[in-house]
Every structure is written in C-alpha cells, then in structure tokens.
Amino acid sequence: MPFLLRVSLPDVPGSLGRVATAIGEAGGDIEAIEIVDKRGDVAVDDVLLETLPGTMPDSIVSACNALDGVEVLWISRYAAGGNLFLDLEVVEELSAHPAQAIGRLVEMLPITFRVDWAARVGIDGRILQATDGAPEKVSHVALAMPDRLPSDDVTLLCGAPLGDDVIVLGRRGGPDFLESELARLGHLLGLAQTISRA
Secondary structure (H helix, E strand, O other): OEEEEEEEEEOOOOHHHHHHHHHHHOOEEEEEEEEEEEEOOEEEEEEEEEEOOOOOHHHHHHHHHOOOOOEEEEEEEOOOOOOOOOHHHHHHHHHHOHHHHHHHHHHHHHHHHOOOEEEEEOOOOOEEEEOOOOOOOOOOOOOOOOEEEOOOOOEEEEEEEEOOEEEEEEEEOOOOOOHHHHHHHHHHHHHHHHHHOO
C-alpha cells in the first residue's frame, strides 16, 4: 500500500541515507523522495513509499523518529499510487496544451501538491472548476498572494489569486502548507496564465 511520509531532518550529509535505511529496515520500500522545504539547517522531505505485506505505518514512523534530529511530521495513505508530478513536468504538460493551461493546472494540482482536491472559485462564489473530492461550496477569499486560509478541524486550506478568481487547495488531516508550497503554487499559476496567453 502506498504512503506519503513528510519528514524533517538535519540538512547534513548522511541524514537522508539514515532515514532511508530506517524506512527499509522497518518494512518500507521507497519509491521517490522530494525536498519540499529547507529552513536553516533543517530539510523537509516528502517520501513516497510502499509498505511490505504486514508492515504497519506506525513502525516506519517509530523507526524514523528514533533517529537523532529526525521527526515525522505526517504520514498518510497516498491514493495517487506513486505518481509524483514535479513542477517541470507540470509546465511541460501546460506548454503542450496552452489553450487549456489553466484548466489542466487545476486538474494536476492535487497530485502536484499532494492535496485531496482543488477548485477554481469565481469572485461571485461560483465554483468554475473542481477536481474530484472538492466540496460543493468553497468560499471565495480575495487574496493578493498565495496564503493559508481559515480551515476546519479536518481540512487545511490554502489559496492563490488567479485574476479575480481564487484557486483553493484542500488537504485533509495535514500536513500544514509550507511557505515553499505557497510560493510554488503562485509561480505555477503565473506560468499557467503566461502559457495560456501564448
């Protein structure tokens, strides 16, 4: 079963190797690793892994947390089944279909940002486009730049402006949206708008 693990670790040589070894010894098979944030001497990585039969995710979390300076921030089943989209792959897809760039980006946001859903909300509050899993109503919030949005106890939200519209992402259960994710969202929306005008 695929899981996505977000882990904080010291940004020094060998740290990632120690984490990978701990995951393997606990019954996890790493499919992909992506650095999602760096803050001073700490890195935050997303690790997509497959568990061996009978392996409980708790054992992987415990193995990682036992390492000095390492903290598992979040782990969850990952329904996307191992398909990690890097930002360059998204841009390639948008460039291949410039007339549909914004619509294609909205469709790809859940995989790209490991969120449960994405929606484009018009200034009048109408949902103009939404991916599977999006609620029937999503509030329009005027934003000058990408930011975290007020959330409930279950789903964390962030949004970014797209002209007068807003793109909203929903992530059930965490982890929190990082500043680097907000910056990436803003950049990708800007690129999609530029590509769509080409």
